[in-house]
Amino acid sequence: MNQHFKPNSVAGRDVASHLHSQTNPKRFEEKGPVIITKGEGIHVFDDAGKSYIDAMAGLWCASLGFNNERLAAAANRQYSELGFYHTFFNRTHEPATNLAETLVDLTGMKGGKAYFATSGSEANETMVKLAWVYHTVRGKPTKRKVIARDRAFHGSTIAAASMCGLTFMHREFGLPIPGFLHTLCPDPYRGMLDGESEDEFADRLALELERLILREGPDTIAAFIAEPINAGGGIIVPPKSYFAKIEVVLAKYDILCLGDEIVCGFGRTGNWFGKDTVGMKPHMMALAKGLSSSYFPISAVVLAPEIYDAVNAFNKQGGSFGHGFTNSGHPVGVAVALETIKIYNEMNVVEHVRKMGARLKWHFDSMAQRYPMIGDVRGAGLMLGIELVADRATRTPFDPALQVGLTFDQIAYEHGLIGRCMGDTLGFSPPLIVTEKDIDQIAERCETSLKVLEGRLTVR
Ligand SMILES: Cc1ncc(COP(=O)(O)O)c(C=O)c1O
Known part of the structure; x- marks a missing residue:
């Protein structure tokens, strides 16, 4: 143990026992937590x-x-009623049903479904797996690759980290894994050329995306993932016409649009979801963070009806959707999320x-x-x-x-x-x-x- 921490202090014990996320180990050993x-x-x-x-x-x-006392009370109430149950094998409980219904309604994903996970990374990876099912069912199983953007942050698990466009998420681990590609970041302040308007910049970004798709082969690309406004890459608001132009390219090559609303969702950008701030029309949306104000590790994917139909069609011979986390739809998590959304509405x-x-x-x-x-x-x-x-x-x-x-x-x-x-x-x-x-x-x-x-x- 480092000399200058008191024996048995939290700082000393933490330095001795705890590996921290996004922290320089040497500096941490010297300075402590x-x-x-x-x-x-x-x-x-x-x-x-x-x-x-x-x-x-x-x-x-x-x-x-x-x-927040109300969130604490909602968790306590649910802990006393049903502290755990899962949502595998047809099981549910009313709070999970209520939250699924609420999320489909709030996101405007009419006729769609909500799927629960426990972190943003898991939600993003779930969207990728669902995109693979979607294309497979439609006879296009070679559509597997995912395009993200430079400077994007999408999480820390292997595929989510591969979707990040930040070298500090890749360097120690030999990422990205094959099949995860990156296109230009829509940063008007740093990316626009002299004399270029925002609209022309958006044209160039869409063209660059199209070039990447053609280079790789449109029949190999499953999905494009983006945050409406890039948070961790430096709070980057794309040009106004960006998503409309990008979505024309995606539609042309039958590529799904995945919305990472993990930061932007639940009011953060001045709309319920970031998609409405920037005019994005995703086929699936990943939600976390503000969903429960992070009082419980819960995340969700809301998917359009055609994505659900693909899962249904794939399993028409009697198979089961081969995906799930022990704590998907955890009763306490969904109860806290429901109370969080109730408070958002009231305020x-x-x-x-x-x-x-x-x-x-x-x-x-x-x-x-x-x-x-x-x-x-x-x-x-x-x-x-x-x-x-x-x-x-x-x-x-x-x-x-x-x-x-x-x-x-x-x-x-x-x-x-x-x-x-x-x-x-x-x-x-x-x-x-x-x-x-x-x-x-x-x-x-x-x-x-x-x-x-x-x-x-x-x-x-
Ligand atoms: C935009 C975005 N996506 C995904 C994630 C990953 O979420 P988690 O850390 O819950 O896995 C984050 C986390 O900061 C994020 O900012």
């Missing part, structure tokens, strides 16, 4: 009692904050997010007037990003060695604000329960941190 002891609304507290606004809702997920989540999102965006836009290092402010609803640059006029990034984004995160943390940098893009995705006062406080702490960062960069 950040220990979070409790939550109160949008705030979390560390073991020294210091409070922070978690303006990332944890991992884009705790939409109802960190100690009129879409209107609230639009109002709060506009207020936060206004703050960031006005900061951009005062801080020349703000190159771009973008996003939708309560999912906003600020990209910091060395030169705004030329969009020249900072030298990566300066670690500007990471330095901002550290300064903000010292000022009681938890954000999340993605390179030099600062991400903000606060719990959806934020009030006007909370938004103003997030902006104030953000500006104070920018001022300190600016001072440090000038001193250099």
Whole structure:
């Protein structure tokens, strides 16, 4: 055990026993963990009692904050009634039925079905397997490959990680596995050419996708997967006409569109689902995070009727759908999700997010007037990003060695604000329960941190 941790302290024991996700092992051994002891609304507290606004809702997920009593009560009620049962072999329970019905209805997937899993990665992989069944049943079993985009994040299991377009998800593991391809990221700020309009950029992205499909062979491609707005790659809002143009190409080559709504779903972008913010028309949607405000590990796939029909047709000789997780449709998970959705409805989540999102965006836009290092402010609803640059006029990034984004995160943390940098893009995705006062406080702490960062960069 590292010398400077007290014996038997949580920090020392954690360093000795716990492998952490997305954490540098050596730095962790030296610095130890950040220990979070409790939550109160949008705030979390560390073991020294210091409070922070978690303006990332944890991992884009705790939409109802960190100690919602109603969710705790819903879980407790369900634990007392039926603490576990599965949904294999025709089994169900009423909360699972209610949630399936609610999700089909909310997503507008008329005549479709909901399938339950326990993580976003599993939901995304379920969509891939369903796409394979769909094409097989229609006599096209060679359609197996999946196209994702550069800078995408879709999860950590093998196929989900292969769909990521981020090298840090691939390098240790020799990923992506064969059959998982990537096309251009629709990032107007970084991807548009001089003199190109957003619409022309969207044309070029669609053309590039078509070229990839033709190079690989249309009869080998099963599906295209995308988040409506890319969260983890740097909060990237595609050009307005992007999905309409992409979907023409997909339809031409009989390729399914898979919507990863794991971050964007449940009000985050100012609509119930991100697809409505960007005009996307997916055949299947993966839901997680905001589905239960992450109070329980539950995810879902909502599928269009034709996808269900394929599963049905494949098994017409009496076989069973060969897929399932022990905790698919866990009664406590579905009960918590139902209560979460009830609260979203009561708080009129879409209107609230639009109002709060506009207020936060206004703050960031006005900061951009005062801080020349703000190159771009973008996003939708309560999912906003600020990209910091060395030169705004030329969009020249900072030298990566300066670690500007990471330095901002550290300064903000010292000022009681938890954000999340993605390179030099600062991400903000606060719990959806934020009030006007909370938004103003997030902006104030953000500006104070920018001022300190600016001072440090000038001193250099
Ligand atoms: C867009 C997106 N898809 C999928 C996932 C994976 O979800 P999970 O970590 O629950 O497997 C994430 C997680 O952050 C995500 O942001």
